[in-house]
Amino acid sequence: MAASPNPAGSLEDRISKPNAATDATAQSISAWEADAAAPAEAKDDQSGAADAQVDGATDAAGGSALHEPQYAVEVKLSDLQADANSPLYSIGSFEELGINPQILKGMYAMNFKKPSKIQERALPLLLSSPPTNMIAQSQSGTGKTAAFVITILSRLDYTKPKSPQALCLAPSRELARQIEGVIRSIGQFVDGLTIQAAVPGAVERNAKVESMVVVGTPGTVLDLIKRRQFDTSEMKVLCLDEADNMLDQQGLGEQCLRVKNALRNVEQILLFSATFPDAVMRYAQQFSPGANEIRLKRDELTVSGIKQMYMDCPSDEGKYETLAQLYGLMTIGSSIIFVKTKESASRIAARLSQDGHKVVAIHGGFEGADRDGIIEDFRQGRAKVLITTNVLARGIDVQSVSMVINYDIPMKGASDSQPDPETYLHRIGRTGRFGRVGVSISFVFDRKSFQALSEIAKHYNIDLVRLDQNDWDKTEEIVKNVIKSSRAGTNLKA
Numbered sequence: 001m002a003a004s005p006n007p008a009g010s011l012e013d014r015i016s017k018p019n020a021a022t023d024a025t026a027q028s029i030s031a032w033e034a035d036a037a038a039p040a041e042a043k044d045d046q047s048g049a050a051d052a053q054v055d056g057a058t059d060a061a062g063g064s065a066l067h068e069p070q071y072a073v074e075v076k077l078s079d080l081q082a083d084a085n086s087p088l089y090s091i092g093s094f095e096e097l098g099i100n101p102q103i104l105k106g107m108y109a110m111n112f113k114k115p116s117k118i119q120e121r122a123l124p125l126l127l128s129s130p131p132t133n134m135i136a137q138s139q140s141g142t143g144k145t146a147a148f149v150i151t152i153l154s155r156l157d158y159t160k161p162k163s164p165q166a167l168c169l170a171p172s173r174e175l176a177r178q179i180e181g182v183i184r185s186i187g188q189f190v191d192g193l194t195i196q197a198a199v200p201g202a203v204e205r206n207a208k209v210e211s212m213v214v215v216g217t218p219g220t221v222l223d224l225i226k227r228r229q230f231d232t233s234e235m236k237v238l239c240l241d242e243a244d245n246m247l248d249q250q251g252l253g254e255q256c257l258r259v260k261n262a263l264r265n266v267e268q269i270l271l272f273s274a275t276f277p278d279a280v281m282r283y284a285q286q287f288s289p290g291a292n293e294i295r296l297k298r299d300e301l302t303v304s305g306i307k308q309m310y311m312d313c314p315s316d317e318g319k320y321e322t323l324a325q326l327y328g329l330m331t332i333g334s335s336i337i338f339v340k341t342k343e344s345a346s347r348i349a350a351r352l353s354q355d356g357h358k359v360v361a362i363h364g365g366f367e368g369a370d371r372d373g374i375i376e377d378f379r380q381g382r383a384k385v386l387i388t389t390n391v392l393a394r395g396i397d398v399q400s401v402s403m404v405i406n407y408d409i410p411m412k413g414a415s416d417s418q419p420d421p422e423t424y425l426h427r428i429g430r431t432g433r434f435g436r437v438g439v440s441i442s443f444v445f446d447r448k449s450f451q452a453l454s455e456i457a458k459h460y461n462i463d464l465v466r467l468d469q470n471d472w473d474k475t476e477e478i479v480k481n482v483i484k485s486s487r488a489g490t491n492l493k494a
C-alpha cells in the first residue's frame with residue numbers, strides 16, 4: 001500500500017496547544033508495542049484478557065519485537081476465564097448457580113462452558129426468591145444477555161403459554177431480534193416456551209400478542225399495549241437492555257416509563273448496560289427501586305482485547321481517502337464503520353461502491369424488512385463491511401467483527417458540542433467480543449475532532465495508538481497483526 005502524503009501536516013502541528021491527553025496519545029504507539037513485547041505475567045491489572053494472547057515468542061523484550069508485535073495464533077478461553085483480572089473470570093460452574101437443567105442444556109449447546117464474571121455474580125442474585133430488581137453493568141461482549149435471558153426463562157409459568165410474562169426492551173429492532181434469537185437458542189430445550197418479537201411490522205394489526213416472552217422496541221410495545229393487542233396483566237419481569245440509553249434518550253425514556261407503568265403486577269425490573277453515567281444511574285435507581293447493583297469503575301470499562309487506535313486525516317474530505325485505503329484491511333475479517341448521519345452513511349456507501357468496494361449500509365431511513373435482510377447478510381459474512389449510524393452502536397453481537405472505524409467521533413449535547421464517551425465505548429465494543437481481539441480506528445482531522453477524541457481517551461484513562469498516514473506499510477502491519485489474532489479468535493478454544 002502506497003504512502004499517503006499529508007499535505008496539511010500532522011494534527012499536532014496544526015493544533016497550537018495540545019492538551020495532556022493529546023501528548024499521551026501521540027506517544028502511545030511505542031508504549032503499546034512495548035506492552036506487546038512484555039511477557040504476559042509482567043502485566044498490570046489493566047492488561048486482562050487479550051494481553052494474555054500476546055505471543056510468548058516476544059520475550060526478547062525491547063528487541064525487534066518492538067517493531068514486529070506478534071500474537072498467539074489461538075486464543076484460549078479457558079486461560080482467560082482463569083485470569084482474575086479478566087471480565088470473563090469465574091470460579092464456579094453454571095451447575096453451581098442452580099440453573100434449571102433444560103436451560104443448562106441450551107447453554108451447553110451454545111458451547112457456553114463456564115460463566116463470565118457478570119454471569120457468576122449476577123445470577124445468584126437474579127434467581128433468588130423473592131425476585132429482586134437488578135442494575136447490572138459489565139464490559140461490552142461479556143455475556144450480559146445470557147444473564148438476563150436465564151433469569152427470564154427461570155421466572156416463567158409454563159402452564160400459561162399464551163400469557164405474556166416477561167418483556168425485554170431494546171433500543172433497535174436489530175438488537176431486539178438478536179435477543180429474541182438468544183432466548184430461542186438458550187431456551188431450545190425448554191418445553192412449552194413461547195417467544196415473539198414486538199418490533200415495527202412484526203405484529204399484525206388486530207393480532208394479539210400471545211407469547212410468554214416478548215422482545216421489542218419501546219414505541220412498538222407501547223402502541224400494542226395502547227391498542228389492547230398486548231395484555232400485560234400477567235407480566236412479571238421487565239428487562240431493559242442498554243438501559244442507560246433507553247432511560248436517557250429523549251422519547252425512549254418516556255416510552256419506557258409508560259410501558260413500565262402499564263405493567264401493574266411486575267415483580268422484577270432488570271437494567272443492563274456496559275455504561276451507566278452518574279446522571280442516568282440516579283434515574284435508573286428510581287426506575288428499578290431497591291435494585292441490587294453490580295457496577296464498574298470508569299477505568300474498568302474498556303476491554304483490553306480491543307486495540308484502540310486513531311488516524312490523523314488531512315481534512316474532512318481526506319477521511320474518505322483514508323477509509324478507501326483501509327478497505328483491504330477491513331475485509332480480512334468483518335468491519336463496521338460508524339458515521340454521524342443517515343445521509344453520510346448512504347453517501348459514503350455509494351461512493352465506496354462506485355470505487356469498486358463491496359459495502360452495505362443500515363440506518364433508520366431504511367425499511368425494517370430491508371434492515372433485517374442486510375444485518376442477516378452481515379451476520380452470515382455475505383457482506384463484510386457495514387456502514388451505519390449510532391442505531392447499531394449498541395448490543396450487536398457479530399463475532400467476526402475485527403475492526404470498528406469511527407469515521408466521525410461520537411458527539412452529544414446541543415449541536416453536538418460534547419464528546420460522547422459512552423457511545424464511543426459501545427461502538428468499539430462491536431469487536432473484541434467474549435475474549436476475542438479487534439481493532440478500533442478513530443478518524444480525526446481538525447482541532448474539534450482531535451480534542452473530542454483526546455477527551456474520550458482521558459475519560460477512560462487510556463492511550464490510543466496513532467497510525468501514521470504517511471507510512472501505510474507500518475499501519476498495515478500493526479493492524480494486520482491484531483486482526484490476524486482476531487481471526488484466530490473466531491475459533492475460540494475452550
Ligand SMILES: Nc1ncnc2c1ncn2[C@@H]1O[C@H](COP(=O)(O)OP(=O)(O)OP(=O)(O)O)[C@@H](O)[C@H]1O
Binds near residue numbers: 146
Ligand atoms: N459463558 C459464556 N461462554 C462462552 N460464550 C459466551 C458466554 N456468555 C456469553 N457468551 C457469548 O459472548 C458473546 C457476547 O455476549 P453478549 O452479546 O451477551 O455481550 P454483552 O455483555 O451483552 O455485550 P454488549 O454490552 O456489547 O451488549 C456472545 O456471542 C455470547 O454468545
